[in-house]
Amino acid sequence: MWVEMIEMGVKPDVIAYSSFITGLCDCGKVDLAYAILQEINREGIQVEDMAYNTVMDGLCKEMRLQEAEMLLENKTRQGLTPDIYGYSYLIRSYGKAGNLLKVLDHYQAMVSHGFETNCHIASYLLQCFMKLGMTSQVTEHFQKLRDSGLHLDGVLYNIAMDAYCKDGNMDEAVKLLREMKAERLTPDRVHYTCVIKGYCLKGDVPNARQAFEVMLKANVKPDVVTYNILASGFCKNGLVTEVFDLLDHMADRGLEPNSLTYGIIIDGFCRSGNLSEAEVLFYIVEEKGIERIEVMYSSMVCGYLHSGWTDHAYILFLRVAKQGKFVDRFACSKLMNDLCRDGNAQGASTVCSMMLENNVIPDVISYTKLISAYCQTGDMHNALLWFHDMVQRGLSVDVIVYTVLMNGYCKVGQMEEACKLFDQMTSLGIKPDVIAYTMLLDGHLKEYLQRCWQGVSKERRIYVLRTKQNRLLSSMKKMEIEPDVPFYTVLIDGYCKAGDFEKARGEFDEVLQKGLTPDQHVYAALICGYCSQGEIEKAQDLFEEMVDRGIKPHVLAFSVLNQKTLRERQYK
Template sequence: MWVSSIRLASYRNFFKNTQYIRLKSVSSVAELTPYLSDSSSDEQIGNTHMKNNELTNNTVEVNSYWVTEMLNSLREEPNDALSFFRQLKESGFKHDIQTYMAMIRTFCYWGMDMKLDSLFLEVINLGKKGLGFEVSDLFEELVEGLNAEGPNSLVRALDGLVKAYASLRMFDEAIDVLFQTKRCGFGLSVLSCNYLMNRLVECGKVDMAVAVYKQLKRISVSPNVYTYGIVIKALCRKGNFEEAVGVFEEMEKAGESPNEFTYSTYIEGLCSYGRSDLGYDVLRAWKGVNLPLDVYAYTAVIRGFVNEKKLHEAEMVLLDMEEQGMVPDAVSYGAVINGYCTTGNISKALAFHDKMETRGIKSNCVIVSLILQCLCKNGKACDAVDQFSSFKKKGIFLDEVAYNGVIDALCKLGRFEEAEKLLDEMKDKRMTPDIVHYTTLINGYCLHGQILDAMGLFDEMKEKGLKPDIITYNVLAGGFSRNGLVKEAIHLLDHMKEQKLTPTTVTHNVIIEGLCIGGYGEEAEIFFNSLENKSAENYAAMVNGYCELGNTKNAFELFVRLSKQGVLIKRKSRLKLLSSLCLEGEYGKALKLFEIVLSLGDGICKIMCSKLIASLCSAGDMKRARWVFDNLVWRGLTPDVVIYTMMLNGYCRVNRLQEAIYLFDDMKKRGISPDVITYTVMLDGHSKNLKRDRLSSDTRRNDRVRRDTGSVFWSEMNGMELTADVICYTVLIDSHCKSDNIDDAIHLFTEMIDRGLEPDSVTYTALICGYCKQGHVEMAKELVNDMWRKGIQPDSHTIAALHHGIIKAKKLHLRHNNNSAQNRRLSSVILARPKLLHGDDKYSFECEEHILWYENSTYIFADEFRWPHGSVSSLFSALPNMSWLSQFAGSHGLALAFEALAFGSH
């Protein structure tokens, strides 16, 4: 035992007039210090104790000099020295500069850099007030005390000091240490300089990082390959790409060869600056000349494209990686999955996750947490629960974030017992449920109106030693408010103050909006008026509340009153009010709101313009829609493809195709590429305009011009490699059918199926109309049968097209075959069709003969199409105002009812 070798008698001469603490005997000092090996962890140092020694009644006075000597004697046992140092501190001993120096010497001697860094962090955090000496005093002591032990110990110590300052973002102090070392005649290691520069870059102090790099030669530090990589990253973050290229030249002059890190850093810098396209070009160029590039470089480009919302390009990079023989890792796939989750495209995210797993790449808790959160945000809580179970069965490690995601999903589904079981499951897996998990559960109970359960969980949370934060209180306040518990909400505010938590503006807003959501408008107004210092956010909450109550009148009046005082509520609330006004058809007030925003100089946003344009176009008010559109352009904002498409659709709906074409050309001149939806709108507008012009003079010439215009749109679309969707194909098929181009319509129908697109009922109906119009009833019937085989139920439009085509065919048949008794009977029915009485659901027929004929003629739909009667019956439910038909079907049979529909409404 090291204690037995200590001779305290020789130290007692130094005890007078020094700081000391009183300890029981030498053996009690020994008890403070466990004997551990060099490999012992800090946890073992803190928790492991030696067997108790026998105590005596003697006491020992412990001062700084004695402690320093003790620590020096323990240099060969650094963990014991650290344990002794800590336990003295815990016992009340105040270490001074000498005792700290003793520990620093020991750590430097053994190269224990992490413990050295931790010790410097402690010194800096405590400061003069806690230690009794300045860090600058320690620096001087380091230079004097460690110089004799050799330059390595001194450099190691000062490296630790620089890293500690940099970790705490005390960059001025760290840089000061750099230059002090130069004045003292020695330099730091390049590693600490790299650490400092990298911290500066990560904290956004790019200019300072570049300045440090330029001073390295002055302080006798030679940059290494990683130094150059860091400065390249810094210059790229500033957008100084040419200077960054110059650093490669500096490397060459210094005899340093760039490695994967350097090249990847430059590419990552381009991508982080929003130039992922350039980054990818550089990557491919360097790869072409066989420069060393690794997976990280490709992942940097993928992440860059994802951040720029260019997910298709990100996918292409991933594909390129595989073609280059590189194996994408979970980080590469995770970046793409994150992009699709962020945009809400969960189907693509799951597809990529499946692809990743089929390639043998194991998923991780970060990726699955993204997927679970995306499912919850998109209202697919049930799918989130299923996915969680699937991930668990696959053996994927699920962390606290993943568990919180599925707990949130279960709460949204009202499955609280399962959610609480997951909390227990976490405990079994040695994961401690934290304040976030409890708050999620409390929020779930509140959203389902189970306030007592929420309060019970709130109390349980406190009993377990978890202190609710402001978010927990806000969740509970919202729950009280939505259920009209005003007194409880106010009491909660008082309780927050007792817990030294100040209710924020958000807290007040949660109560205001919560009361309005619950339908307690008067209570919300009373609470709002009770607030002494109302902020703009509080007013915004009241506007939101009025909108929730459907009281747009009060919301608009409050907005106008505030605007007269020069107060403009936040954009989100303005958008909510604008949407409510448009929904109620208050376009005048919506435009007034828009004008007020312009007059107060806050600027307009595309979302506001988009909402207003969409509403005005829907109402057919293209004059005012164009005014909003032009305002957007005049103020330097470029309309996107969505806004242009809405305007084009608006013009087409009011039969102003020429203006739509002018705007379409303007769109392309501005460099905005039309998408499939844009072309679909233009093709549909062209088709409907063609139909309207059929009866005008010079019809043939107009038809030819219109058809040419339509073919131009289709050719442009194919030239841009845009793939038509079902809607686009349907519009084209309908257009060809109405233009009597049935062959082209059939060709398009076949083409869409060959491309893997499944026609819907609208597509089928368009082609059925075309067939019936051309008299091809048999082909129309075959299409209807095809619909049934595929499980696509014909709707009222399909039925109308069918009965029109069949009646037309029967009339033609009667004209050619007017001799048979049955046809004479059918002729009498057609000439004396049933008269349906208007104003009620009754029906009447002019003679019993007609009913007799209907009863004997079931072949048109039921027999001729060979449909089961149950299938025919299901069609009736889709038809509006047809209760008379249901009555008739009940009395005379389904097929007969179809005949009544076909002939009676003709």
């Protein structure tokens, strides 16, 4: 019709343009409406405010906020005064994005143009504060709005109540509930649920239950969310009977508990030490069947893990997987981490493989722990396989992953591979930390001892060790990485084993000069070194210095010094 009108030479007027642009937005053609509005702006054609507002609303809903702001500026250039609707759309959308600065900018601009705020715009502002966790600002602004005489609706009251509840200020939250009634505003399910949740967060179950009873007496029907919150509060306080009574109460009111309800209860039982009750409920519901049962499976797996029953969690995971179902990412990651902690690298590998088969990619932490578990067992083949898998999937490989893998190679005596990884890491622009340097330094020291057992001459061993130590020290200086106490411990131990006690003592003095506090391991390395060379008096002096500093003596240092002292006395 529009094209036909143009072809017949009928010139559209302001109302026609406005209606056409508004209609396009109503049909979801925001891009076309925006393009037409820009074109007629360039031609200097006036349109109604409604057309601008409709396009701005569409752009804001699609979060194209810069374009919406430009449109507001164009409207001003056309000689049209900005109205409250344009500001409202921008404040609402920037609030959703959590951009408080933009929210406040447009709020102030709105006020400066003489527009008074309304309850809707005020709620956008308070919701932005809540999104950013600024609960004190929420309550402060709410009080200002109330004092200004602004009409407050149920939404504003709920935001303020939620802020008080999150701050643990239940007295003020309940006062607002009473104030609503005094202002002839009827609290609904959301308001009562907010108060119940606040009491549960504080662990105040009696008052949470009382608020629930008040809700029922007010003929406000609770929903599944309300019951879930109350059930979680009961579980955390070990109120098993009350939880089952609550489930019966739901059934009596025609509400069917969902998978989230059962998941919350099972998780709550496990966290409160009622694992047997969690299992009973789990098997009852599993036999009965429920939609989205994976939520409940995930809760039971996490429940077992929380109780320290990693084997049970793993068995359940495998059984569920054979049924063609899968627990969520969080449960999988936690199971992987706990299996790695228990030394079951193969089990963690199985979980990881199943996650990938279900197009769920583990996070960097889970991969790192899996690689570390294989490194702990000396299985560098599988550790490297998972490392390559992690890289191929585009995950961000950091210094921690490299250090774990390098440490594994050091433990199995493959220093050449560890050094290659170190070079690879630095070539990728990943800056090593002091832990990585300490680990390589320790690896070179172990290599020195291994060559001793292989019959390599002491002079050759000392030369190689010093060369590698100096190279690492030079690299650290270049990277501007300061040695810490563990690094100095390994370095001093290395100098002692190489027989260079002057260097060892020099490094020890450097620890003190830098204001670092030497621990028992640093002292033990130097004391044992002195004892090995028969420098008993120096060792004893160092031991006394350690005790004077209030540092608990290392068992090894005490034992070595004691044996050397006894032998010296027997010799005399």
